Amino acid sequence: MAASSFSFLTDAQFAQLLANGMPSWAQAEFDPLPVVKLFTPDAGATWLLGAIDPGDPDIAFGLCDLGMGFPELGCVRLSELAGLRGMLGLPIEQDLHFRADRRLSAYAKVARSAGRIQA
Incomplete structure (x- = not known):
């Protein structure tokens, strides 16, 4: 899998996310x-991604905010983000x-207090 599979990531960003790696959950x-910061332009979802799992480059780790007031650190499949559309059918975009x-x-500490990502 390569960055070109995901229009919302540049090759350099994909390489940096992959280089950051993603250790087991045991490593606090x-x-x-x-x-990268991704968002739905026609919905309230936002993601701050910090790493990609080298063993499965479809899995990214970051702060995920689905717009329901409960942002959390966790994993998301990039292929699912690529297929996600908001209410008007618009794809995910990157905050340039x-x-x-x-x-x-x-970011997570502030987001939990505010109920949304504040970036």
């Missing part, structure tokens, strides 16, 4: 900087202005 110190200034855990 795993806390990468988000590489997003630049990470803190680790995923810091």
Whole structure:
């Protein structure tokens, strides 16, 4: 699987996400900087992705906010994001202005308090 499979990721972003890796859940110190912010332009969902599983490059780890007030750190399938459409049928887009200034855990802490990702 390559970045070209996902129009919302550049080759460089895919490579960085893959390089960040994704250790087992037992490693609590795993806390990468988000590489990319994705969102649905016609729905309230947002994802800050920080890593891709080298063993299964369809699985990404990050802060996931489905717009229901409960953002959580977890995994998402990139192939599912690629097929996701909002209420008007628009695909996921990348926030081209997003630049990470803190680790995923810091974004998660703020998001849990606010009920949504604040980036």
